[in-house]
Amino acid sequence: WKEHPEVYVVYAGKEILDTRIPETRKLQTAIKQTDRPSQILCYGFISDDELMWALTHAGALVFPSSYEGFGL
Numbered sequence: 001w002k003e004h005p006e007v008y009v010v011y012a013g014k015e016i017l018d019t020r021i022p023e024t025r026k027l028q029t030a031i032k033q034t035d036r037p038s039q040i041l042c043y044g045f046i047s048d049d050e051l052m053w054a055l056t057h058a059g060a061l062v063f064p065s066s067y068e069g070f071g072l
Helices: 022-033 048-055
Strands: 009-012 040-043
Touching: 009 048, 022 040
Parallel strands: 009 040
Antiparallel strands: none
């Protein structure tokens, strides 16, 4: 944000709003503690059209996996 203050961070996925998930609660706490909480957006489920728009306009994509089995 020092070099690009206009950048937004966007989280999407049905789990991102589920406060029963400990990681979600940790994320929400971290967002409140940052100096730019208005530039961190959390959406739940988004439609295919919304996803296409977001991916088209994204500067970067992070797609974390909760499990990596590597086919073993």
